[in-house]
Amino acid sequence: MPILAHLDLDAFFAAVEELEDPALREQPLVVGGDPHGRGVVATANYIARAFGIHSAMSSAEALRRCPHAVFVRPRHSLYKQYSRAVWQTIAEIVPRIERTGIDEGYLDLASVARDFVGARTVASAVRTSVRATTSLTCSLGVSTSKVVCKIASDRRKPGGITVVPPGHEARFLAPLNVRLLPGVGPRAEERLRRAGIETIGGLAGLVDAELKALLPGSIGPLLRDRARGIDPRDLELAGETVSVSAEDTFPRDISERAQLHAQVRRLAELVAERLRDSGLSGRTVTAKLRYGDFSIRTRSATLPAGVDEAKVIGDVACGLLDRGLGDRPGALRLVGVGVSSLSPYRQLTFDG
Ligand SMILES: [Mg+2]
Known part of the structure; x- marks a missing residue:
């Protein structure tokens, strides 16, 4: 479980x-x-x-x-520095994490705790450690699925831990305002409210025909499942991201080197930002060149250590672009910059 x-x-x-x-x-x-x-x-x-x-x-x-x-x-940029310190600290206690935003994410406590008693202890250790290293406070929700955890983390703010043990999920959700269920937007909320459904329990109890009439399409059954605490979504772990890249097709083909470099550096900034947001760095930098005739060249370089800085990624990618153009000159329709061989920065902390 x-x-x-x-x-x-x-x-x-x-x-x-x-x-x-x-x-x-x-x-x-x-x-x-x-x-x-x-x-x-x-x-x-x-x-x-x-x-x-x-x-x-x-x-x-x-x-x-x-x-x-x-x-x-x-x-x-200041918030990102703090966020980074927070997630680094958390990763030292719970290695399996999915960051979903600068200030939130999911932790796989089953990787470190045997049961819900242990899970509460781990959650509390995480809270203490975040506080000790950054002076920031956080709230946690602990349960069996993402949707219940997400709602639970908001129940005892600031600094609270809410544990919803297995078997109690639907009961925990039932009295809460239906608006609190992720996926219920203002429109769905309004339709439900007009039908007299104000709680998550109300949504959970709808029969198929009512559900279909109120929330057409596939979203209805999905939201009703979540309202019942059923949510099979697994964590999307950072290590499962294979590469982070960005590319851009130009309005007109470009052959001027300085212009191409400027584009590459802009893309490198996007890539670096995404890497940092996901808490990743990567050792392999790739530049992609698409020529006016749609043919593609890629050039890659693998570095001794992972990088997540726009300047470094940009420098390497510009060098790769030059190499590609040296092999085959021409005007480009598109350039792309990617970083792969990713690892979470936790590993960097330990491996240097
Ligand atoms: Mg927050």
């Missing part, structure tokens, strides 16, 4: 800003866009949330609700 956890950092962007400037800790803090423009709230700290401020609200509305709130612009 699977034993999974969903981990979610608490008010992540706001928590990082508070660590960087402890004076913000005592004030309502909103991380997001310009409150005097068309900005949107990315995250608010818990003091600001008490004023009814939440993510995706317009910053202008947040300012109306709390005129003395402090507004700061998001600093994504």
